[in-house]
Amino acid sequence: MEELMFCYQCEQTIGGKGCTKAGNCGKDAEVAALQDLLVYQLKAIGFLGNELLKQGKTIDKEISKFVADVCFSTLTNVNFDPERFICFLKEAEKIKENLKSQLGTLPPNIPECVNYKLPDSKDKMLQDAKKTGIMYDQTLDANIRSLRETLIYGIKGMAAYAHHAHVLGYIDEEVNNFFYKGLAATLDNSLTVDDLFNLTMEFGKVNLKCMELLDKANTQTYGNPVPTPVLITKKKGPFIVVSGHDLKDLYELLVQTEGKGINIYTHGEMLPAHGYPELKNLNTLLETSVVLGRTNKKSLIIYQDVY
Ligand code: SF4
Structure with a gap:
């Protein structure tokens, strides 16, 4: 066949x-x-x-x-x-x-x-x-x-x-x-x-x-990564899950969602992003909106590293 x-x-x-x-x-x-x-x-x-x-x-x-x-x-x-x-x-x-x-x-x-x-x-x-x-x-x-x-x-x-x-x-x-x-x-x-x-x-x-x-x-661009604790629980509220490993896209997403109460969840390849000082700084501004989410088949990935 x-x-x-x-x-x-x-x-x-x-x-x-x-x-x-x-x-x-x-x-x-x-x-x-x-x-x-x-x-x-x-x-x-x-x-x-x-x-x-x-x-x-x-x-x-x-x-x-x-x-x-x-x-x-x-x-x-x-x-x-x-x-x-x-x-x-x-x-x-x-x-x-x-x-x-x-x-x-x-x-x-x-x-x-x-x-x-x-x-x-x-x-x-x-x-x-x-x-x-x-x-x-x-x-x-x-x-x-x-x-x-x-x-x-x-x-x-x-x-x-x-x-x-x-x-x-x-x-x-x-x-x-x-x-x-x-x-x-x-x-x-x-x-x-x-x-x-x-x-x-x-x-x-x-x-x-x-x-x-x-x-x-x-x-x-984002500084030397440092050891960083990562929240591994879910937070109530609207969210975006980020896949892939494009730090610039993540940075821009954090800037665009700043102060909007949207939680940005990372997983897999994007996990190391938490350690970069410039992203962490933005994270502080966003009041710990970068958190690690566990994805499963019911998760909605609405942002992906697509080229
Ligand atoms: S079709 Fe997709 S899953 Fe299958 S080998 Fe190619 S890239 Fe991998």
Whole structure:
């Protein structure tokens, strides 16, 4: 039986094998297909960007920001809006053309995704997406496929850190450039298992650099975290539950709800936010309105870290 989708990018994947009808996370087959096509476009951008870098050229920061933001958007639970992905696909098409014109003469044997033309209609995009899924090429060696996907999921994770650092005004050229190098490598049929393994190790170092960048962005913006008691009871009154880990979004939410008697509940990844002095200060102003709530299926998450 033909599978409606295939995604095994996170620990929630069904049966530890893959989500094939709908995601355990809530992602449907349509969004999964659009994300597959978007990753296909991102690989083409990676190839073109990497060629430019090899020529010693630099890539516009806005393009690198787009690449990081869009990689981030395909992570688990970040965005399930098909219209948003269609916008990203169209923007990616424009960026491909831009990079091609910067390159001038294209190198020989370019991958198919570089010359792919995005159709106008969603129906046609969904048709095309069938040829871009993880398992489409059944002839691909399983270890090569696995290492390429490992690199892509690592890049998606680094994209989340890079996105959060970007929104606070912090960028790093080495981090930005690795997006192109890593994405291009997933198209390079000359790379062996050892090559891809070594590249994954190299990626790990760049990823640590990106984590340092985000730490610097967070601590220089909100101060060094200090041990902080966290209220773990519920408070009476209207509330907002915050998911994700975007400190800037949390900061803005605290400012916008200041003095309005709205309790802001955090959980999971946002728990460390309680320790940052600038957020704690705002918290004091809000009369301890930042409290930890335990979420369950009946909880209403009305604010989420969505890109
Ligand atoms: S991201 Fe969603 S669809 Fe993909 S493996 Fe995780 S739970 Fe399944």
